[in-house]
Amino acid sequence: KMADNWILTVTARTPTNIAVIKYWGKRDEKLILPVNDSISVTLDPDHLCTTTTVAVSPSFDKDRIWLNGEEISLSSGRFQSCLREIRARAGDVEDETKGIKISKKDWEKLHVHIASYNNFPTAAGLASSAAGLACLVYSLAKLMNVNEDNSRLSSIARQGSGSACRSLYGGFVKWIMGKEEKGGDSIAVQIADEKHWDDLVIIIAVVSSRQKETSSTSGMRDTVETSLLLQHRAKEVVPRRIIKMEEAIKNRDFESFAQLTCADSNQFHAVCLDTYPPIFYMNDTSHRIISIVEKWNRSKGIPQVAYTFDAGPNAVLIARNREVAADLLQRLLFYFPPNSDTNLNSYLLGDKSI
Numbered sequence: 001k002m003a004d005n006w007i008l009t010v011t012a013r014t015p016t017n018i019a020v021i022k023y024w025g026k027r028d029e030k031l032i033l034p035v036n037d038s039i040s041v042t043l044d045p046d047h048l049c050t051t052t053t054v055a056v057s058p059s060f061d062k063d064r065i066w067l068n069g070e071e072i073s074l075s076s077g078r079f080q081s082c083l084r085e086i087r088a089r090a091g092d093v094e095d096e097t098k099g100i101k102i103s104k105k106d107w108e109k110l111h112v113h114i115a116s117y118n119n120f121p122t123a124a125g126l127a128s129s130a131a132g133l134a135c136l137v138y139s140l141a142k143l144m145n146v147n148e149d150n151s152r153l154s155s156i157a158r159q160g161s162g163s164a165c166r167s168l169y170g171g172f173v174k175w176i177m178g179k180e181e182k183g184g185d186s187i188a189v190q191i192a193d194e195k196h197w198d199d200l201v202i203i204i205a206v207v208s209s210r211q212k213e214t215s216s217t218s219g220m221r222d223t224v225e226t227s228l229l230l231q232h233r234a235k236e237v238v239p240r241r242i243i244k245m246e247e248a249i250k251n252r253d254f255e256s257f258a259q260l261t262c263a264d265s266n267q268f269h270a271v272c273l274d275t276y277p278p279i280f281y282m283n284d285t286s287h288r289i290i291s292i293v294e295k296w297n298r299s300k301g302i303p304q305v306a307y308t309f310d311a312g313p314n315a316v317l318i319a320r321n322r323e324v325a326a327d328l329l330q331r332l333l334f335y336f337p338p339n340s341d342t343n344l345n346s347y348l349l350g351d352k353s354i
C-alpha cells in the first residue's frame with residue numbers, strides 16, 4: 001500500500017492567442033466542434049498568459065480548482081470532459097527520489113488540485129479561456145504522463161474551450177474544423193513557428209475593462225440559430241480566406257495578412273449584428289480606432305497596421321514592424337490623450353524597447 005504523505009506537482013505556462021480568422025459558431029455544442037476553420041497568432045509567453053500548477057496526493061479527497069487564488073467550481077461539463085479525457089490516457093509515473101510509484105489504474109482513485117493564475121488583470125476584460133484551458137490540459141497531461149502529441153492534446157483542450165486548442169503551439173496556428181462526428185479530427189496544427197515572422201509587433205488597446213455583456217458561448221449559439229450571414233461566411237468566405245491567410249503567413253506578406261485580418265474581424269462583427277437579438281461587441285472608441293487605422297493605411301498606400309476585435313471592444317493592433325509600432329503608439333496617445341474622456345491603456349506586446 002502506498003504511503004499517503006507525498007505530493008507530486010507540475011507547473012506549466014501557456015500564452016493566450018488572438019484569432020486573425022475567427023472562430024464563431026459551433027456545429028456541436030457539447031464536443032465544441034466549430035462551423036469553420038480558424039487561424040490565430042499565439043502571444044509571447046512573457047505577456048498575457050496563464051500559469052497553472054497541478055498537484056496529486058493520496059491525501060486529497062476530491063478534485064479542486066483555484067483561479068487567481070479563489071476556489072471555483074469544477075463541476076462544469078467542460079472541466080469534467082478535460083479531466084476525464086486526460087485521466088483515460090494517464091500512464092505510469094515513478095519518482096524514485098520520493099519513492100512514489102503511480103500505476104495507470106491508480107489515477108482513477110487519485111484526486112488532483114489545480115491552481116491557476118493569469119498574469120494580466122482579469123478585470124481588464126482580456127481574460128481569455130484560451131490560455132487557461134490549454135494550460136490546464138497541458139499541465140495535467142504532464143503530471144499524469146500522458147503520451148500524446150500536442151495535436152491530440154489540442155483536441156482535449158478544445159472540449160474545455162474552443163479557442164484553447166490553438167494555444168498549445170506558439171507562432172501561427174490553424175484549428176482544423178474536421179469532419180468526424182466525434183471530433184477526433186478537430187485539432188490544432190502549427191503553420192509557422194514563433195521565429196518565422198518576428199518583425200510583427202502586437203499592441204492591445206484596452207478600450208474598456210468592463211466585463212462583456214454577451215458571453216461567447218451564448219452569443220455563438222444565438223448566431224448559429226438566427227444568422228443567415230453566418231452560413232454564407234462559414235461555407236463560402238472562410239474556406240477561401242484560410243487558404244489565402246496561410247499563404248500570406250508563409251510569405252510574410254503583410255499587405256495580404258492585414259487585408260484578410262481586418263476583413264475577417266469586420267465580418268465577424270457583422271455576423272454578430274446579423275444575430276437575433278443583435279450582439280454589439282465594439283463601441284464608438286473601437287470604431288474610431290478602425291477609422292484611424294484605415295485612414296493611415298490608405299494614406300501610406302500599403303498597410304502599416306492590422307486591427308482585429310474579439311468578443312469585446314478592445315483593439316488588437318498588429319504593426320508590420322517596430323518603427324510602425326512606435327508610430328502607432330504615438331498616434332494612439334494623440335487621439336486618446338491620457339486622462340481625457342476616453343482613456344486608453346495600450347499594452348505593448350513583444351518588444352519592451354519601444
Ligand code: 2P0
Nearest residue numbers: 019022023161162163216217310311
Ligand atoms: C476566436 N472568439 O476565434 C473567437 C473570435 C471570440 C471571437 O474563440 O464556447 O471562449 O469556449 O468555445 O473559445 C471566444 O470563444 O468559446 C472565441 P467556447 P471561446 O478567438
